[in-house]
Amino acid sequence: MTTSFTRSDLLLPLPPPASLVGPWGWARANLFSSPLQALLTLVGGYVAVMLLWTFVDFTIIRAVWTGADRDACLDDKVGRSVGACWPFVWAKFGQFMYGFYPADERWRVNLTYGVAIALLVPLLIPSVPQKPLNAILFFGAFPILAFNLLYGGSIINPWLSVGGWLAILGGLALVAGYLMSRVEGPPNVVFLQWGGAAIAVGILLLLLVRTGLFAAPALPVIETRQWGGLLVTLVVATTGIVAALPIGVALALGRRSKMPIIRLLSVAVIELVRGVPLITVLFFATYMLPLFLERSPDAMVRVLVGVSIFSGAYMAETIRGGLQAIPKGQFEGAMALGLNYPRMMSLIVMPQALKLVIPGIVNAFIGLFKDTTLVSIVAIFDLLGGIRAGFTDPQWASPVTLYTGFAFAGIIYFAFCYFMSRYSIFVENRLNTGRRR
Amino acid sequence: MQKCGVFRVKAPDDGALWVPAKDNKSTTNRVGKAATMKRIVSTLALGAALGFGATAALAQAPSTLRNIQNKGFVQCGVTQGLAGFSMPDSAGNWTGLDVDLCRAIAAAIFNDPTKVRFSPLSAKDRFTALQSGEVDLLSRNTTWTLQRDTSLGLNFAGINYYDGQGFMVRKSLNVKSARELSGASVCVQTGTTTELNVADFFRANNLKYEPVVFASADETIKAYDSGRCDVFTTDASGLYAERVKLAKPDDHVVLPEIISKEPLGPVVRHGDDQWLDVVKWVHFAMITAEELNITKANLDQMLQSTNPEVRRVLGVEGNGGEALGLTKDWVVRIVRHVGNYAEIFDRNVGPSTRLGISRGLNALWTKGGLQYAPPIR
Numbered sequence: 001m002t003t004s005f006t007r008s009d010l011l012l013p014l015p016p017p018a019s020l021v022g023p024w025g026w027a028r029a030n031l032f033s034s035p036l037q038a039l040l041t042l043v044g045g046y047v048a049v050m051l052l053w054t055f056v057d058f059t060i061i062r063a064v065w066t067g068a069d070r071d072a073c074l075d076d077k078v079g080r081s082v083g084a085c086w087p088f089v090w091a092k093f094g095q096f097m098y099g100f101y102p103a104d105e106r107w108r109v110n111l112t113y114g115v116a117i118a119l120l121v122p123l124l125i126p127s128v129p130q131k132p133l134n135a136i137l138f139f140g141a142f143p144i145l146a147f148n149l150l151y152g153g154s155i156i157n158p159w160l161s162v163g164g165w166l167a168i169l170g171g172l173a174l175v176a177g178y179l180m181s182r183v184e185g186p187p188n189v190v191f192l193q194w195g196g197a198a199i200a201v202g203i204l205l206l207l208l209v210r211t212g213l214f215a216a217p218a219l220p221v222i223e224t225r226q227w228g229g230l231l232v233t234l235v236v237a238t239t240g241i242v243a244a245l246p247i248g249v250a251l252a253l254g255r256r257s258k259m260p261i262i263r264l265l266s267v268a269v270i271e272l273v274r275g276v277p278l279i280t281v282l283f284f285a286t287y288m289l290p291l292f293l294e295r296s297p298d299a300m301v302r303v304l305v306g307v308s309i310f311s312g313a314y315m316a317e318t319i320r321g322g323l324q325a326i327p328k329g330q331f332e333g334a335m336a337l338g339l340n341y342p343r344m345m346s347l348i349v350m351p352q353a354l355k356l357v358i359p360g361i362v363n364a365f366i367g368l369f370k371d372t373t374l375v376s377i378v379a380i381f382d383l384l385g386g387i388r389a390g391f392t393d394p395q396w397a398s399p400v401t402l403y404t405g406f407a408f409a410g411i412i413y414f415a416f417c418y419f420m421s422r423y424s425i426f427v428e429n430r431l432n433t434g435r436r437r
Numbered sequence: 438m439q440k441c442g443v444f445r446v447k448a449p450d451d452g453a454l455w456v457p458a459k460d461n462k463s464t465t466n467r468v469g470k471a472a473t474m475k476r477i478v479s480t481l482a483l484g485a486a487l488g489f490g491a492t493a494a495l496a497q498a499p500s501t502l503r504n505i506q507n508k509g510f511v512q513c514g515v516t517q518g519l520a521g522f523s524m525p526d527s528a529g530n531w532t533g534l535d536v537d538l539c540r541a542i543a544a545a546i547f548n549d550p551t552k553v554r555f556s557p558l559s560a561k562d563r564f565t566a567l568q569s570g571e572v573d574l575l576s577r578n579t580t581w582t583l584q585r586d587t588s589l590g591l592n593f594a595g596i597n598y599y600d601g602q603g604f605m606v607r608k609s610l611n612v613k614s615a616r617e618l619s620g621a622s623v624c625v626q627t628g629t630t631t632e633l634n635v636a637d638f639f640r641a642n643n644l645k646y647e648p649v650v651f652a653s654a655d656e657t658i659k660a661y662d663s664g665r666c667d668v669f670t671t672d673a674s675g676l677y678a679e680r681v682k683l684a685k686p687d688d689h690v691v692l693p694e695i696i697s698k699e700p701l702g703p704v705v706r707h708g709d710d711q712w713l714d715v716v717k718w719v720h721f722a723m724i725t726a727e728e729l730n731i732t733k734a735n736l737d738q739m740l741q742s743t744n745p746e747v748r749r750v751l752g753v754e755g756n757g758g759e760a761l762g763l764t765k766d767w768v769v770r771i772v773r774h775v776g777n778y779a780e781i782f783d784r785n786v787g788p789s790t791r792l793g794i795s796r797g798l799n800a801l802w803t804k805g806g807l808q809y810a811p812p813i814r
Contacts, residue, residue: 287562
């Protein structure tokens, strides 16, 4: 008689071999899966560790942290091989951050930064409510406030001027609406009344500015020539970045427009601006423009206009790329729903097109942020220009001063660019629900 | 002068900018729109002049001095950082020999040395900035050359620093003279007159050398320090400034030979003689003050002096300042706020500074140097 055994349940799976789990298993799968992979890992790892070590060694381990002049950073005086000479950066810190902005007035720059952060951070976090109000404050009110603080002079006049011009523009738009309503049917007299009123209010506001009633400077005027350092870098980059998108959208739509004159003008602007280097644009704006104008605007304004148009032209091509990726069906569908052109573009096409080109847009922003350093050729000291000027100070001239200055500039530029890059990835992932792989 | 073949600029209301001159008196001053137009023409011509050496036609601009008095400050073009000449210090104030000249001009005009604004200009943009009126004068260690004085449409108002190109080598090479440098490799900044002067020098002396060129001064000195080449060359004043950047400055020596003339001085636009006079005489006034031993410290005693020359220079007698369009006490203002030439030299580049440059050619003519001022009378 034989006895047979039958298992009533499954054999428990054996644990995976030690070589497939844990850190070792992960490394085997991802780093050493074949001889070639192993070689690449070793070479890459060696290079990465060496670079990181060099950087840490120079900026932290061998660095000098305190000192009064170059003697603190000389190998002979210290008695060892010296790395970064940080006291050079501390001594010139005000210069690097604010340029020639008077020391007593630098709180104004800091306050501007504070307000900017307080408005920008909630704007960047999707879950914070009140986005429209926040956007109006940041894009509408903040620039005027920043002008108040940074430039100084009258507090009230800039608000009145901007308000006056906006009222006049709005009024003109309403009058245009009235004229169009006359063509289509019964004239809409309300438009005319409100438009006239707005224009009158605008002219009144501008006249109020002219009377000089509020011209008394509340804060001392700081000429833009005295601005410098990181302040200039941020002002130029922020203006360029904020202005680039609307200019770019307008030019991209103009280039795809069916109206020949608008298309021709858009193409002309884009190709002309893209065809010349930024240095040329800045040089012309700074040195040639004053020859053709009786009263030329402030040097910084000329630079800001130049940078805005330049970045706008590049942005236009990025956005056009996005527009071309939208299938024809989307346009036809929007039209079938009875949407007019502005609604079709703002509700259906643009949101999709912009989402597609987020990497390109952020790419342009990061490039622009670093291109701002070109303003140093037109007699404006930005962050890098200020640092370079610092190298010439014989009080701090030492073999490591140059490397320290560039390391400091590198750290600052990297911090800003890395933040922009990470935020763009975050936005991409958030919007990319339909295409995520 | 011949009657025809001389071309002069006429006002644009004639319908033509360029017409043959009818007679020698046709160059009366024209101001206003015509001048603006001509400045456009002259600046556009500047580009051509740079390339082809053509003579740019330059016309009378509105009085620069009156313009400055109206706007309330002097706009002065300086370097983007050159130790001892023009450089922002840690507190953000411009300092240096060239900067002090600008301050002296502001002091002479406004009795206030702070009424000056500085535009940091790169070497290649400096002349354009001056031509376009962005700056009132250029005080930017600019070498006086024939081409710049003529075809660029500029006027040099004097020489506030006599410089020349020199060599620096390692002491360990045991070289005592530049003529012993045969076969040496020379670190030099590209695109400068420095590079051309080196070539001239070695060719003239039948010596072989190997140029190692770099784009910027910082790279050049770093390369020399790391042993990439045997010799570092630039203007002598720059040699001292660059030497302190070396790991061991005492291991290097500046050779005695000076192989070129680099007279550095303030520059103004063609066409405004009054402004040229002001800049020129402010410089001369500082030298004269040193000659007469008028300093910041003893100024008040000097004002009581009976020496007729001192009395004339300080405006106690005579009216030299008014002839310039300034006030009688213009030299007093300069010396009180800025000092005489010796004071600004010692303060910015002299032996007690980190640059430690001796007066050399820049000593007064009475002390074996070249600094000489015409009499103020």
